[in-house]
Amino acid sequence: MLAQQLLNGFVVGGVYALFALGFTLVFGIQRVLNLAHGAIFMSGAFIAYYTVAAGGPLWLGLALAVIGSGLISVLVEIVCFRRLRRSGDEEFGGIISSIGASLVIMTIAQRISDTQVLRFPFETFPVIIWRFWGLRVSALQLFMLALALALVVVLGWFIYRTAFGRQVRAVTQNERAAMLMGINPVRIHMQTFFLSGALAGAAGVLVGLAFSSIRYTMGEPFLMYGFVIIILGGLGSIPGALLASFLFGMGQTMLTAYMPSAISGLNEAFIFAALFLLLLFRPHGLMGREAAGALRGRR
Amino acid sequence: MGQWIIAYTPLVDLFLLHLGFAYAQYIVLRAGVFSLATAGLAGIGAYTAGVLAVKLGAHPALGVAAATLAGSGAALVLSLPLARLRGVYQAIATVAFVQIVYSVNLWAEPVTGGAMGLNNIPRTAGTGVLAVAALGTLYLVWAMERTRLGRAFNAIRQDEAMAATLGVDIVRHQALAFALSGAIAGLFGALEAYHAYALDPGQFAFPFLIAILSYVILGGRNSVAGPLIGTAILIILPELARPLAENRMLIYGVMLILVINFLPRGIADSLILAWRARRLARPEPAAGEP
Numbered sequence: 279m280l281a282q283q284l285l286n287g288f289v290v291g292g293v294y295a296l297f298a299l300g301f302t303l304v305f306g307i308q309r310v311l312n313l314a315h316g317a318i319f320m321s322g323a324f325i326a327y328y329t330v331a332a333g334g335p336l337w338l339g340l341a342l343a344v345i346g347s348g349l350i351s352v353l354v355e356i357v358c359f360r361r362l363r364r365s366g367d368e369e370f371g372g373i374i375s376s377i378g379a380s381l382v383i384m385t386i387a388q389r390i391s392d393t394q395v396l397r398f399p400f401e402t403f404p405v406i407i408w409r410f411w412g413l414r415v416s417a418l419q420l421f422m423l424a425l426a427l428a429l430v431v432v433l434g435w436f437i438y439r440t441a442f443g444r445q446v447r448a449v450t451q452n453e454r455a456a457m458l459m460g461i462n463p464v465r466i467h468m469q470t471f472f473l474s475g476a477l478a479g480a481a482g483v484l485v486g487l488a489f490s491s492i493r494y495t496m497g498e499p500f501l502m503y504g505f506v507i508i509i510l511g512g513l514g515s516i517p518g519a520l521l522a523s524f525l526f527g528m529g530q531t532m533l534t535a536y537m538p539s540a541i542s543g544l545n546e547a548f549i550f551a552a553l554f555l556l557l558l559f560r561p562h563g564l565m566g567r568e569a570a571g572a573l574r575g576r577r
Numbered sequence: 578m579g580q581w582i583i584a585y586t587p588l589v590d591l592f593l594l595h596l597g598f599a600y601a602q603y604i605v606l607r608a609g610v611f612s613l614a615t616a617g618l619a620g621i622g623a624y625t626a627g628v629l630a631v632k633l634g635a636h637p638a639l640g641v642a643a644a645t646l647a648g649s650g651a652a653l654v655l656s657l658p659l660a661r662l663r664g665v666y667q668a669i670a671t672v673a674f675v676q677i678v679y680s681v682n683l684w685a686e687p688v689t690g691g692a693m694g695l696n697n698i699p700r701t702a703g704t705g706v707l708a709v710a711a712l713g714t715l716y717l718v719w720a721m722e723r724t725r726l727g728r729a730f731n732a733i734r735q736d737e738a739m740a741a742t743l744g745v746d747i748v749r750h751q752a753l754a755f756a757l758s759g760a761i762a763g764l765f766g767a768l769e770a771y772h773a774y775a776l777d778p779g780q781f782a783f784p785f786l787i788a789i790l791s792y793v794i795l796g797g798r799n800s801v802a803g804p805l806i807g808t809a810i811l812i813i814l815p816e817l818a819r820p821l822a823e824n825r826m827l828i829y830g831v832m833l834i835l836v837i838n839f840l841p842r843g844i845a846d847s848l849i850l851a852w853r854a855r856r857l858a859r860p861e862p863a864a865g866e867p
Contacts, residue, residue, distance in 0.1 A: 311665070313787075357834060358834060361838045361841075362837070362838065365841045367842055370794050370798065371794070371837045371838075371841045371842075373790065373791075373794060374791055374794050374795055374833050374834075374836075375833065375837045377791060378829075378830040378831065378832070378833030378834035379830065379834060380830070381827070381830030381833070382826075382827055382830035382831060382834075384826070385823075385824070385826040385827040386827070388823075389823060389824075498783070502672075502676070502783060505669055505672060506669070506673070509666060509669040513665060513666075541684075543683060543684035544680060544681070544684050545680075546676060546677075546679075546680040547677045547680035547681055547684070550674075550677045550680070551673070551677055553669075553670075553673045554658070554670055554673045554674065554677070557666060557669070557670050557673075558658050558662075561661050562666065563666075
């Protein structure tokens with residue numbers, strides 16, 4: 279029973295990681311909270327659903343979702359943050375403009391889906407279930423875990439092993455200095471947003487497959503959880519976000535499984551109280567640095 | 578004229594209530610605290626007042642007083658741990674607080690009615706009461722601007738280290754800002770309870786938090802007029818866009834993006850800055866000219 283719950287928590291944690299890594303990547307480089315991230319995640323699920331509904335195979339839907347969400351994310355960067363960054367007001371202004379973008383994307387999705395809850399057709403992903411050592415593992419769970427881990431590894435390789443990643447990290451540390459070294463920050467910003475959106479889109483498809491409820495509001499709880507995870511891990515810290523995603527996924531699954539039913543309604547309260555307490559003892563998250571959360575311009 | 582007033586009374590009431598919440602949010606931002614706790618504090622106030630009225634049959638005045646006290650008390654307690662945090666970490670810790678209030682209200686069904694909501698609250702707060710409360714709050718904030726307290730808040734927001742060297746006690750001032758904000762949020766929460774017949778926990782959750790924050794940021798988070806302008810626009814705009822029916826939220830989103838892109842400090846603050854810049858740029862009239 280315990281092993282089963284740990285496994286379930288690990289799978290959920292993998293999906294959270296995909297969502298949160300993009301979120302924290304954007305925060306790390308721009309110091310903005312992209313509140314349209316939940317809507318971008320939702321658009322991934324939508325693109326995949328409509329590809330499959332139109333008769334396309336699932337892999338094509340997944341690929342289109344990853345690319346499409348990445349492009350939407352780049353569009354959000356251009357429309358919502360670029361101009362504000364120039365005047366130095368992106369910290370607070372960016373909150374408003376990304377809420378605006380989120381509303382636009384969600385309204386379009388609502389119109390397309392006619393406010394219905396969409397489901398992938400049965401057997402879009404083959405239903406295969408293995409049982410061993412008392413565990414019950416579905417092929418979908420394995421696929422989710424494998425895809426999440428693969429994308430995380432690819433992201434890690436991009437950020438820590440390539441010239442592109444070096445440039446991203448340079449812009450994160452100091453945009454002016456990076457510019458003086460001949461890096462074009464505008465291009466780096468766009469590429470970061472693409473990566474971030476693509477990861478969120480993949481997460482959207484996985485959630486759509488696993489919980490078979492694709493809805494225009496499906497991004498909202500994830501935006502909240504994403505907040506919690508990137509703070510828990512320490513803002514802008516990629517290893518921190520990864521650790522926090524799995525902790526959060528496991529914690530949530532464990533609470534759901536083992537809480538006595540009389541107080542199971544308080545699960546959310548316990549999770550957020552734990553976050554609150556953790557922040558008191560580690561004000562910068564598990565792996566965050568001192569300066570990361572400070573507001574830059576308060577004028 | 579009479580017809581017009583009756584037709585638009587719900588809209589005016591909504592505006593007055595949200596104006597109060599917007600100023601509760603404004604005060605903490607003014608003091609340099611990135612707190613989003615207003616939604617939770619309003620929830621505490623609303624449920625305090627609602628439960629007192631429904632379960633104990635308390636007089637509305639007592640309910641309002643209790644809600645105001647509960648709001649400011651909760652805010653004071655919250656300000657102690659928050660003094661250790663800065664910036665976005667404060668924001669998230671307070672989001673956690675809002676979420677805790679929401680889940681507890683949802684869970685404590687025997688007292689709060691849970692997801693079914695707290696119903697049959699006697700309606701005792703009409704437009705007049707709301708208007709008095711909103712004007713009182715507006716006056717309070719406007720007067721505060723002109724005192725030592727307002728200047729201390731400005732100093733803390735602009736540069737904490739500098740404010741500390743000038744002898745401003747940062748923890749105490751921010752606690753005071755919190756208590757004030759909590760009192761206003763609790764008061765308007767109570768008014769909401771006594772105005773709307775019913776309460777449900779979801780009313781004071783994440784979407785409400787985002788709405789209040791956008792009033793303040795869109796209007797301008799430094800000048801006193803900012804929240805007034807922001808609330809007016811964001812409450813009235815969806816009403817004007819009613820003929821667009823399903824595209825209403827689309828237009829609303831596009832408007833948010835456009836306004837903040839071209840007036841990045843919020844409407845009031847950006848216009849004031851532009852006006853000041855123009856006045857400074859105007860050449861001095863030459864002395865010897867006829």
